[in-house]
Amino acid sequence: MATIRALWLLATACAAATSRRSQDHITIPLMQHRGENADANAQTLHAYIRHSQPRSSFATAPELQDAGTGFWYGTFSIGSSTNLSLLIDTASSDVAINPGLYKPSSHSENLHQTGHLQYATTQADGCGYADIKYHTYSDTVSLAGLTASNQVFAEVINSTPPNPQTVTVFRHDGLVGFGGTLASQTQLGGTPFLQQLCDEGVVKECRFGLAYGTQGRGKQILGGVDISLFDGKLAFSPINPGATVGITGDVVYKNEHGSGKLKSQVLVLDSGTANVVGPASQVRKLFKDLGIQTVKQKNEACSSVVYGHYACDSPAKVGFAVGRQVFNIEPSAFKLADNGGNNCTATITAVDDFAFWIVGQSWFQGKYVDFQQPNKIGAASLKNKTLAE
Template sequence: MDLPANLLLDTGSADLVLNPGLYKPSSHSINLNSTFAVTYGTTTGGGAGSTSQTIIANLYNDTTNFHSLTIPSQTIGTAGANHTSNSTYPGQGILGLGNPLFSGSGATPFFHNLCAQNLIPECRFGLALHTNNTGSLTLGGLDSDLVPGGDTALTKVPLVMEWFAYGDVVLDGEYVFRDALLEFDSGTTGIVGPISAISALFNASGMQSVLQTSPAGDTLLGYHPCSSPPAIGFGLPSQGNLSSMSSSNISSTSKTFYLENSAQAASKSGDNCTSVFSGYDFETPGLWVLGERFFRGKYVDHDLGEGVLGVVDLEGDGNNGTGTATGAVSSSAGVLGRPMGSAGVGLLMSGAGAWLVL
């Protein structure tokens, strides 16, 4: 089968699933006669708050084509068919590029199949999301057009696991939380952190906040003047990494990557903006989830082969800038596109993350 043209690219999950009626079996298709259910946690609307959705899908193995790449046997889910659950994905489905441990089907994910079968030169991909709501992704290497400085231009951090790393939370150039566990999740829209940490961040930045209660878990929302959003960013590598790591493939100095001003608001009414930051307590204590709003204006290199994640600001994207941070308030507890050598494939972004557009 050929992959559809409107898939949500998600570095926070690991399954390839299509909405009902879209899967067209090829002559190589094998019905596995089994189903799986997977629950996705994400931010709602433009990026504030948290919710979850459960998808039930039938499973097939089939030859899968993506541009010039062919995987002889890829497990594919078809959502919703013959099940009481009517949950579907926005667009035409989802392509998960995250840790295989997050696979609801237990199958080898698309990206990991590319690596295991030596279909790409390096086991890495780079996701570039521009501030004009377009982007691209390079499979199998670093995109030298988007990162002309090469590997040395990237700020590199060691992976805890795919795609988790430690970083510092920075407000106006000052460290607010050190060594926070960060998940880089392109399928989520906003930035979600522990309620206690987000509450302290809102208070320190002068933002108003409202706690919304729910049986599924409380959510803390924040509000700021649209004309003067707070300067919040994430320092990479974390101070703890810098003091404990001595590896040639890890950056020796920390750099703060701020959110773009255009990415700060989940919604707005006049000059009152709902912040894209929100508080929610995940099962993993101290976890922060950095969604698509963090990715905007940046190239994020996911290098599984080297066990590192690299970040660099995209040139000409009007970034707030990067810098160093000082001081400390407290410590923390605790889409798609270009196979190397082939033509590019673009991305569009919406309120639900990054989308594959062929």
């Protein structure tokens, strides 16, 4: 999910000493749970770990999962609370846990700060907003045996939503933001989790990657790059000034009806968004050029949403440029919904009046996406797009 602060910055602006031995990087097995139930209480799977403790070229850590809506989760510990299923979100920078789950450790510190975390794109079609009331603490936060000792995080406080469609608690157990490196890029004013690992010398490099397969499997890489997962070399784009995961690149599309290119678009690579959301005028042009039927609807969770209906057996090629390479949405990920009768809804939508593209996990599938904040983002095609073992 993109934070409201990050959206505002993009719209208006369109290491450290090591205290202990660090690992080169770890590679984390992920799994996308493809259940049909998108309810907040959908069942989650426990993570498994596949890595050796000694330092090596890479090691391995827990799963991410999906509740049927495209959101991926990892298994974390916060304080003495274990097996927490927290959303992995590249377009926000804070750690937050739902009410009643936090068990303090001996390292816990009450920071006596309250406020509201705000997020967009909380639903599978890119609609939806969250307003999360919180209280802050500092405690240990761990992922796959990697521990940040003094991590600032938010414990969610139960509150009444400002309207029935506003989310006030997270799906599953909470969220971990992997965007940004500075306290000024967070809503809590604390160091982001990955940067905290770097500052404490837990990982060798302030870098992470996501490798999402097309059949529900994936991997997360922390502290480096796993070159065994992708073909060729990574193509890189610089991160835009003032952004956390925003780059500039072309949108390129083609099918039997037509083709086109939208040049120099702002692209926010957001693993916490399930689909792809673009500016209404650009999305309408893309649909028109491709012969995709445009359908505009009012939605209780956002002022308006533009959908595209196409023949399920003929998905278009739609790609986003990273560096000099264009990476297409995989055909298997192009469908947001099957309406029956060979009529499908495209994963691309336009929500409200976004001035840029939010490129979510449906595009991530089949790719290795490498985040080297605050400098650049890279991408490459997976050697094995299903990531089946």
